[in-house]
Amino acid sequence: MKKEIKELTSRDVDYSQWYNDLVIKADLAENSAVRGCMVIKPYGYAIWEKMQAELDRMFKETGHVNAYFPLFIPKSFLSKEAEHVEGFAKECAVVTHHRLKQDPDGLGLIVDPEAKLEEELIVRPTSETIIWNTYRNWIQSYRDLPILINQWANVVRWEMRTRLFLRTAEFLWQEGHTAHATEKEAIEEAEKMLHVYADFAENFMAVPVLRGLKSASERFAGAIETYCIEALMQDGKALQAGTSHFLGQNFAKAFDVTFVNKENQQEHVWATSWGVSTRLMGALIMTHSDDNGLVLPPNLAPYQVVIVPIYRNEEQFRAVSEKVNEIVTKLRALGISVKYDDNDQKKPGWKFAEYELKGVPVRLAIGARDLENGTVEVARRDTLTKEIVSMEGIEEYIQNLLKEIQANIFQKALDYRASMTREVDSYDEFKVEIEKGGFLLCHWDGTPETEEKIKEETKATIRCIPLNGDKTPGVCMVTGKPSAQRVVFARAY
RNA sequence: CGGGGUGUAGCGCAGUCCGGUUAGCGCACCUGCUUUGGGAGCAGGUGGUCGUGAGUUCGAAUCCCACCACCCCGACCA
Structure with a gap:
């Protein structure tokens, strides 16, 4: 059932070209005028928003709250934790001035040499330092602990070579930063969040992951222990999909964050941090998609069902639309997101190909023939199969089908991993x-x-x-x- | 920063070696008619500082020099 999609390279020919083509053709993202930075397009961003919404819900369910810390970090902060500096120093964007002025020798703007900052600012590559500097003021007693904060933010790591979603100079992520009274509690937190990530990856993204510990050389700069989830892509390469760190007392010591315990003794606070990024988009794409385009798990699809009307004239169009609207209402009542594509500018064939490329899990086609027979054509993206189904009870049928697709693509990825x-x-x-x-x-x-x-x-x-x-x-x-x-x-x- | 490559319409390219009409093709776009169950057909049409600058020449997309940008491969990395 393979069909050629215009200009989408086959995975067998060139896997990484296939990935690049897909990100562009499926309208997920594109390269921007700024080297190494991407524009995330509405369709791609809608998927990211679904990831965010679910993760945010899971974080809150586990007792975390959101806050926001500055984009800029004083240079001196970064250097306080020795290993941390070493890990990030080589890829930092630095702000040195705060003003531009007209070039006296010509047109255009120049950096005003008079406006040099007293202390240079680093654009955050991660926020441990600014956050621990802040926590110092928030923590005095064991009664102030734990602090369980997450922030949704962008960060910048000046990478030499970038790829859309997988490695960009600027990326979106969430970073959790927690403070605890005991070592045991901090380790438990780091492990808990690892399991949140694994649960999210497997049950929501349908991406099977290994849960494990990093070796010393792969560990986060400044961590005692780094936990990670690792996924396997279709080309046989591994992708780190999320990390959770037990930071010990390293940052508490570097930023002098202490608390008084129940025995009235001063102790350094124990820390964790954990994050996942827009890199998850890369994991999603490279786990499920095929030579016909994106394959999205129903949980993450911006719309789970698309309906394409088939008609020869205005009268047929009205009759089909009337029926479609009934179905749309029923599906929405079940919490299923539906798009009815009644655009008359595109032909059905074009729409079929387009939604296949964009990975919409279920596509319905309804025409005059279906109205007569009380049927609808149901096509599923994961198997590329089509069948004629009775209009009666179609909403329950689709509800079950979506669950089946979610389970099927997970199982397929799991089987692939097992075979590899x-x-x-x-x-x-x-x-x-x-x-x-x-x-x-x-x-x-x-x-x-x-x-x-x-x-x-x-x-x-x-x-x-x-x-x-x-x-x-x-x-x-x-x-x-x-x-x-x-x-x-x-x-x- | 090393090695290789590419810059021509919104996108993909031909033309460059060997200088010479008005710079061409496909897709997209616009208009009209016919179409509509797997990326429709026909007809007509719009759109170009040929990456930038300086040179050689009667004449430069084409030759020379410099510069810029982007892509691929390596060193670095979630």
């Missing part, structure tokens, strides 16, 4: 297998040196040390030294 995941015990075999992509479960001696050697020789990295994987010990595939459990290797985005 295997245990490898020798380094020679590893070098062969890594070329085929996928997750390789291997024993590793736990040292950064071995990890680095593998990365240099094969471009594969440890994606995570799985939380609920096989805990059987073994020996490192490279050095033969003891290994506590298998870890997950892959080439990654």
